[in-house]
Amino acid sequence: MLIILLLILIGFGGFGLGRLSVEVRGSSTVHIDDTELFAEDKRVVASEQGTKYHLPWCSGAQRIKGENRIEFGSVREAEESGYTPAQNCKGLK
Numbered sequence: 001m002l003i004i005l006l007l008i009l010i011g012f013g014g015f016g017l018g019r020l021s022v023e024v025r026g027s028s029t030v031h032i033d034d035t036e037l038f039a040e041d042k043r044v045v046a047s048e049q050g051t052k053y054h055l056p057w058c059s060g061a062q063r064i065k066g067e068n069r070i071e072f073g074s075v076r077e078a079e080e081s082g083y084t085p086a087q088n089c090k091g092l093k
Contacts, residue, residue, distance in 0.1 A: 046070045046083045053078040058089035 046053040047064045053072065054061035072078040075085075075092075085092035 042074060044072050044075055044078050046072065046078060046081075051083060052086040053083040053092075054086045054089045055091055058086065060086050060089055 043056060044053040045056055045061045045064060046069075048068045048070055050064075052060065053075070054064075072081070072083075
């Protein structure tokens with residue numbers, strides 16, 4: 001009986017410590033706006049014949065033929081050239 005009680009107390013103690021560590025870790029989480037993730041030095045790609053720009057790992061970017069592919073050094077550079085963000089590329093607005 002003592003062993004069972006001890007196992008139950010250890011289980012609750014471990015559960016409590018786990019919950020406490022999540023709460024502490026969660027309180028120090030920093031939330032940033034998506035626009036901060038794509039600072040001016042982030043590269044984007046577009047097609048010469050298209051109107052949308054993509055992040056290099058998006059499926060739309062991977063379908064662009066090599067001879068039509070344009071690379072921009074930043075989102076701002078792509079937008080100044082008349083391109084808009086692709087709707088199906090997560091991370092772009």
